[in-house]
Amino acid sequence: MFSSVSNEDSDGGEGLSIEDAQAENRNLYAALNPEDITRVTPDSRAMKTKKLVSQCILECISLDRELGLKMLAAFRDVWLAISERNSDKEAQTMEEYLKHRSDNGGMLVFWPMLQFSLGMSLSEAEEALVQPIIDAATEGLLLANDYFSWEREYRELQSGQSKRIVSAVDLFIRTKGFSIDDAKDAVKQKIIEAERSFCQRRDELYNNHPDISLKLRRWIDCAGLAVSGNHYWCSACPRQNAWKDVDSANGNGVKRKLSHGTVVSKQEAPMKKRKDSSLLDSEPSDSESGLSEVSSYSFYKPSGLALEAPSKYVSSMPSKGVRSTLIEALNTWLHVPSGRIKAIMSVINSLHNASLILDDLEDNSPLRRGFPSTHILFGQAQSINSANFMFVRAVQDVTQNLSPAALTAVLEELEGLYLGQSWDLYWKHNLACPSESEYVNMVDHKTGGMFRMLLRLMQAESDLTPQLDFHRLTLLFGRFFQIRDDYMNFQDYTAQKGLCEDLDEGKFSYPVVYCLENFPEYRGHFLGVFRQRPTVATVDAHPLSRESKQHLTACLKKSGAFEKTMACLTDMERDLEVEIDRLEQQTGEANPMLRLCLAKLSVKGIAKIGEYPTVANETSVKSLFWAQQQQSVQPECLVHVRSAEDVAVVVSTSHTTRCPFAVRGGGHSDIQGASNIDGGITINMAGLRDVILDEHEGFVGVGAGATWGDVYSQLDQMNKTVVGGRLTGVGVGGLLLGGGLSHLSGLHGWACDNVRGYEMVLANGSLVIASESSNSDLYRAMRGGGNSFGIVTRFDLDVFQQGPMWGGLHVWPLLPSVTSALTRGFVKFAHDAPSDPHVSLFAGLGYKQGSFAWATGQYDSLGRVEPSIFTQFKDDVDVYGTAKLVSTARVTSVSDLADELNQSEPAGMRSRFTTATFTADEELLALMVDIFVEQVQNALHLGLHEDERFAPMLGYQPLTQNLLKAQATRGGNVMGLDDNEAPLVICSFGWEWSHESDDTTVIAGIKAVLERSVSAAKERGLYHPFKYMNYAAKDQDPIGSYGTKNIEFLKRVRELYDAEGVFTTLAPGGHKITRVTIDIE
Incomplete structure (x- = not known):
């Protein structure tokens, strides 16, 4: 019904004068406004309109209140409020025309109508992501209508039935001097271009976002069907084609009456009847052979799209990749063939992701790594079904690609994993706090089981089958990994998963277990709060109040639980290093990859719970910056970060409090406010200056607070280098974000072209990797795009052999x-x-x-x-x-040459x-x-x-x-x-x-x-x-010199990863994509 009203108002308006059309719009606008109190007579056209529209509104809202109201708002506020505005102005360019036509042609409400018909609701971020595709579809829809309606509109204008023509054909005739035929051909080419653009933009989006949601794929498909369906409808509908038969008859002399009650000749009988006749000539129909219509359907395997959507979603989330790295590291000793290593990784990833889906659902956790948990998006039943399927697929992979011993390992360790999870759930449901030894045993099976599984799979597939005992290594790794996670959950950076989310879940983590076992006076505090938490996933989860979390965290501090946990982690990290030493001595082969894996998880640089940022003073700030202009800036707070998680703390805090911040990498910028900020928070990245070489993969991980002097001093010793800066005092981050010229640029391009990956904190506090294979659009934007998208905490740089x-x-x-x-x-x-x-x-x-x-x-x-x-x-x-x-x-050496240039500044x-x-x-x-x-x-x-x-x-x-x-x-x-x-x-x-x-x-x-x-x-x-x-x-404005295509790309990436503009408004320093003016001279 709404579409009928809108079509009448859109097309019918062309048959009215401007004044009459605007009056009709005002009547319809008032009818769609629930708060309108305009007095109208009972028999007036306005009252009839109001009654009709009221009935439409009621029926729409009864079907879907949310989408119905959204569609109503689009009609009233987005379309009717502007549809006849500037109707008396003739467009002079195609861009002007399409903007005007989109407004008065109803396209601003067409898409909400389509969403209503599909029962589909899109978020603002999802709308923004697909908008370029929808823009192309809109252009195709509008121009197809113009192409097929021209003859009707032209005849109506000449006969006096219409007072004006609003058409792209008319635009080409007026502005280009085209004949009618040439103008129609020009419109036809524009339609083809729009449809081609729709396909290209759709394919580009799918390539850049291979894990895009099933809902958005469906929306884009429906938009495409709308374009093609509109094209077909316009070419055959009575409204646009009735003029053809006004003066002519069809073949048998019977005139066609094309209206709502269409009459056709016998030769034009319904298609179904002609089809049935042909079938009777060849073979009996299904009904005549005794088969019902349902019985005749063939058997086929349905699409796996719905089944695999939850698993693809969870696997697309950012991950530390510890398990994959551990597999590669252990293969230094086990020498499993690459084909079977790939199969093992596939099995472990499937099982791990399945366990994440179920774990979040069983814990009623709303977030996973800064993103909505799988069951929040896909529902509990679908998530459970997909997780179960992932277990089945993993077993299939083992059966088809690995040995029987591998299958035994998978099944046995899965049993252990379920046993461990059962006790975790039991304690939570029954409010029974385990002892420390019981908790560690649960961890050995739940978390350690996955590490043990991957090791046993590799041993089963190793051609060498060395007699090495890895039991203690995997045992320690599982305990270290889980207890570290327990500790980190109390850090503010857990905006990725939720601040102190373990408390929201009522979970007995290691710090809680220690506290309650050794300080019973706090038992009532924790159990009293946990008792009020939902214990099943069918109950909506609501986080604890900040005050409750602060109180329970204070109890843990007073009991010394955090110090105990950190001491435990420190001891286990040392034990792991000793165990790696033992295995290296036993095999006679060093394993730097395994040591790198442990170094990435090290607790040596993690801030202690309760540590607060350093308050800035003039001396401490001045010493951090190269130029006087930066030295004179005085922040309210100077934060010395020591981990990526610390950086996320500041971003989340700034986001919440709207306090501006700046990021100091090497401090070498001369622009006042670029990396220091008056009255805000300055993040000093100098604590992130590790330089860790991964020879196996051929890259070096460099902390964003390092200088090129830090990098070269280490790499020179190994006869290696990177495409980096030419001065030792320049920061790694500043050079790489802006491009970076190097002594090696003639061979390898800009320094940024040799960044393999960026570890970044995003606006929502989550930690992600941007690389060719992960967040590829963000990865490209970072190569010269500046600091508009996030804070880089680590750069992974290509490494090259380099002598003197x-x-x-x-x-x-x-x-x-x-x-x-x-x-x-x-x-x-x-x-x-x-x-x-x-x-x-x-x-x-x-x-x-x-x-x-x-x-x-x-x-x-x-x-x-x-x-x-x-x-x-x-x-x-x-x-x-x-x-x-x-x-x-x-x-x-490279270092010596860089130091010489540094002395000149x-x-x-x-x-x-x-x-x-x-x-x-x-x-x-x-x-x-x-x-x-x-x-x-x-x-x-x-x-x-x-x-x-x-x-x-x-x-x-x-x-x-x-x-x-x-x-x-x-x-x-x-x-x-x-x-x-x-x-x-x-x-x-x-x-x-x-x-x-x-x-x-x-x-x-x-x-x-x-x-x-x-x-x-x-x-x-x-x-x-x-x-x-x-x-x-x-x-x-350097970004303004990058060209229109790159600028538009950067704007889309910024909108996708930082729609609220955290890094362009709260972090004002540097050259921003939001402040671009294009330089085309």
Whole structure:
């Protein structure tokens, strides 16, 4: 009924004058408004409309109250309120037309109507995720209506039945001068493009989100059916086609009356009858042969989509991957063939995920790793059914792919797992607190059983079957893993699963067991609260009040339960290290992967329960930052984090309190407020500076608080390196988030192109991995997209073999002959670089203590002394007109070369960098030198001559073709550069000075150099819009230079992962996707 009303209002409005159409809309708007008190006469059209609509509303709400009201609101507030607005304005472009047509054509309410008809409710996040697909569908729907309705509308306009035409065909005729036939063809092509775009966007979404929910897949399918169904309906419906038969008759002379009571000739009898006739000619029908319609259906296996949806959902959640890592680590000793290892991993993952589904359901837990638990989304029955199926599939996998001994191991350990879980549930249901030994025994079977199972599976499939005793290793691992989880549940970071969720569940975890066993005076406190908690999954779970949790946590603190738990974990971690030592000695083979697995779970860096952030003071803040501007910022609170979980605490706290925060990685930014914040929370990441090498996988995990000096000092010892920064004091995080130029970029691209994975804290406090295989859209966005999406706590970087390098600085005085030779040599190098990707170069002109000087940095990663590509930079008096002042070139370590450059940028100065990018051109680079020298001399004249530390610099960094080709690794980054544009030059204008009083003079000088250089480049056709984020000033917009496609992608990712804008509003520092203005010059 609503669709009939809307169609009348939409299409019928075209037959009215603007004023009449708007009056009809007002009547319908009032009828749809439950609070309308307008007085109308009983026989008026408005009253009749109101009665009809009231009946429609009642019937819709009786079917589905929530969706009915949503549809009603869409009619009233979204559509009718604007449908005839600006109806008197003719669109001049297709974009304007589609916006207007979507408003007055009812598309703003069509989709809520479709959701109502399907009984489907979508969240705002789900709506946003599929909106690009729906936009394409909307365009196809609107244009199909225009295409098939044109003849009717045109005839009605000419006959006077209609007063206007609103159609894309008319738009092309008016604005393009097309004939009617050409205009219809143009509309037809736009329809095809819209439908093709729908398919492309749908496929892209499925590729980026392979585990997208069954509900959203169904919604997208229905949207596609709506497009195709509308297309067919428009082509054949009486409304759009009755004009064809006004003056013509069909083949037998009988006119067709196409209306609600359609009349057809005998030759046009119903299709079913003709079909039945053909069947009678060939073979008896089912009814004649004695079979009912139901009996005739063939047997087939139904789709597994519904069955597998819960399991796919839980497996898509972020995971530490401990079990998979442990399997790979143990295989260092057991040497199980890769095919059987894959089968074992599949079995363990299926069983583990099944146990998670059942565990959450039995504990009535609403969250799992920051996401709704499976039974919350799919219901209890469906979740149980899928979990049971996962057990069946696991047993099938073992039977088909592994040995009988493996099947025995699975069944025996499953029995143990169920035994352990039974006691966990029994204690909770009966409010019976176990003893410590009983609790540990339960853990040995429930948690330890899975570790024991994977080991027994590997032993059953090992070709070597070594006589090694792993019993104590798996026993300790299971206990350590579970008790650590018990401890961590009391940390604030458990926003991933819920703050102190074990208390919500009434669970007797290790700290609780210790407290109640040793301090009976607290027994009544815990049992009194637990007694009031729901004990079955059929009862809605509600978390305990914060006050209750704080009281019970205080009881645990007073009893020393947390200290006892931490001491227990520390002892077990030490015992595990001893056990690994024993096995390594017994096998004669070191196992760094197993040690890495333990290191990731280590409790050595975990904050103690009850520890609070350090209150900031001026001295502690100042020492953390490189530039004066950052040092002068005073946060209200300085948090020294020591784990990713600590970071999640701050994010969750900021989210709740709306207190702004900033993230300090290496502290090397010169932008005030970039990584420090006035009156808010500054997160100091320096406690996250571990550098852990995984030789087997070929990557190094680097904490986000590390500097490149931390990384190189460790990797140099192993003759390895990464594509990283060129200064030891620069932070790993800052460089990688903005792109990152390196001595190895000629071979491997930007530093960000060599990040294998990001461990990140998201806006909801959850901890995820972004990589090619997990959260792939977020992974791509992080490669140059800045800090708009989350806080990175660890970077996994590709590792390369690296011996000593050759490199150093070469210095000349500023002379016209030197400038000419260097700019010529620089441009030649930029063109020749693809011939030798092992080298790198930068050049700069600087001023210090009364004189100007040129410097180049020349480097070779193979350790070759002055390779031939650097011939033009040799110490040649005939070419340069003078000798070099200094050359520090030598064969040395990566660390030593990075430390040399770091010494050229002392801390404590005021600093400002800005940037521009140009096509490599000798004349332009030389002209920029003249502009730079002129502005420096002007600044000196205005008082900077008194500042002995005044050090302005003009820097040139080539972007060569080989570098831009190499950036395509793992799908490419988001910076929008193409290797066909090379060679380019990134110019950095970086000035350093001592006193705030000189800020105005310095900033004016930098601005003049930048603006005059850009103007000269544009005059010569050499300007490129790209702005390198790591050199960009606060008032520049590097993301806006990435191109429209990348910008729209980044906006979608930001909306998907941080719809509330936590990292763009509460963390204002840095260049944000929400503050973009596109630079297309």
